[in-house]
Amino acid sequence: MVVLKSVGYFILAGLFEIGGGYLIWLWLREGKGISHAVWGAIILVLYGVIPTLQPASFGRVYAAYGGVFIVLSILWGWGIDKIPPDRFDIIGGLISLTGVLIIMYWPR
Numbered sequence: 001m002v003v004l005k006s007v008g009y010f011i012l013a014g015l016f017e018i019g020g021g022y023l024i025w026l027w028l029r030e031g032k033g034i035s036h037a038v039w040g041a042i043i044l045v046l047y048g049v050i051p052t053l054q055p056a057s058f059g060r061v062y063a064a065y066g067g068v069f070i071v072l073s074i075l076w077g078w079g080i081d082k083i084p085p086d087r088f089d090i091i092g093g094l095i096s097l098t099g100v101l102i103i104m105y106w107p108r
Contacts, residue, residue, distance in 0.1 A: 009053050015072065
């Protein structure tokens, strides 16, 4: 149960970071209104809070989160920007998830 909760926090943090960043992107790069920037900033602040709920140390959580972020970014690009991952994206994503599993969940 602890692992499932931890994975949920990683996914939630990733969605907040990518979603908040995407709103800022839309504001600056695609001329969307200031409300996109405000909501993006709020979501990014909330992203900063979510990793504190993880049961591990700061360095370990953020190192592992990098791998989760890689995979979620690939999925975001596929789902939102309609750019399907190629085999190298998939291989890289699997390698990064392997790192997450080792860093966060391998017995010590």
